[in-house]
Amino acid sequence: MEKYLIVDSCVDFNEDTENIPRVPFRILIDDEEIIDEDTDIMELIRKMKNSRLHIKTACAPPDDFINKIKAKAFNFIVTISSQLSGSYSSAKVAVETIKEKFPETFVHIFDSKSAAAGETLVAIKVKQLIEENLHPHEIIEQTEKYISRLRTLFILDSLDNLAKNGRISNFKATLANIMNIVPIMGEDGEGNIILKEKVRGKKKAFSRLVDMLAEYNIDFENTVLGITHVNCLEKAESLRDAIKAKYNFKDIKIFEPAGLSSVYAYDGGIVIAF
Numbered sequence: 001m002e003k004y005l006i007v008d009s010c011v012d013f014n015e016d017t018e019n020i021p022r023v024p025f026r027i028l029i030d031d032e033e034i035i036d037e038d039t040d041i042m043e044l045i046r047k048m049k050n051s052r053l054h055i056k057t058a059c060a061p062p063d064d065f066i067n068k069i070k071a072k073a074f075n076f077i078v079t080i081s082s083q084l085s086g087s088y089s090s091a092k093v094a095v096e097t098i099k100e101k102f103p104e105t106f107v108h109i110f111d112s113k114s115a116a117a118g119e120t121l122v123a124i125k126v127k128q129l130i131e132e133n134l135h136p137h138e139i140i141e142q143t144e145k146y147i148s149r150l151r152t153l154f155i156l157d158s159l160d161n162l163a164k165n166g167r168i169s170n171f172k173a174t175l176a177n178i179m180n181i182v183p184i185m186g187e188d189g190e191g192n193i194i195l196k197e198k199v200r201g202k203k204k205a206f207s208r209l210v211d212m213l214a215e216y217n218i219d220f221e222n223t224v225l226g227i228t229h230v231n232c233l234e235k236a237e238s239l240r241d242a243i244k245a246k247y248n249f250k251d252i253k254i255f256e257p258a259g260l261s262s263v264y265a266y267d268g269g270i271v272i273a274f
Helices: 041-050 062-066 087-101 117-131 136-149 160-164 170-178 202-215 233-246 259-265
Strands: 002-008 026-029 032-035 055-058 073-079 106-111 152-155 181-187 193-200 224-229 251-255 270-273
Touching (some): 026 041, 026 259, 032 041, 041 259, 062 087, 073 117, 073 136, 087 106, 117 251, 117 270, 193 202, 233 270, 259 270
Antiparallel strands (some): 026 055, 152 181, 224 270
């Protein structure tokens, strides 16, 4: 049977991901709903900057996943961390529903325990294993092992959007901006966002981000690092070059953001995963 990959729209873009079927998130800016399909990122950023009320996101309903699943195929679905969104749960409902009608349908859902660059690397991993024509159970085993080792770090150029979507208080965002504090964020291994360090000044923060990679147990020659940037390609390229100068990664891929990544990383944000 054919093997088939489906992702939600927190997977970002490069030549490896552009043709993968996507289930779109909804982005809510004040009273407008945007379906995250072929999203104009610059227009999205403009709308977010002009927002006065709130910026929220919503995962796709189960029907959107059902419409992508093929009954006579091996289906693999990759979602954003289940700790950050209901996308994984929505996909599970879709699978339960479709199996009532077609019990022989094969679907495995991967909780990436990450987002943006991290989830994108998981999707690329699954795609590669499918192309190698591995047995479905081998694809599951290798991908789950990959997810267990995957780590994600990110630096935001501004905390304003996190305040608008309720992730942090307006007071904390304002205080950080006034004091020029740049938080380096990451995940805890289970898909929750945690604060790794606070650094004063953006240049020092990016320098520290590069140095932090030495503190992880990374098999550099066999590891691909991904960088998602939101409207800051030069910054991403500079970070890539700084990492290349210090570490011998197998490859470093730069991703253009999908709409959802743009909402949370915001204008100037950088997310890395490895």
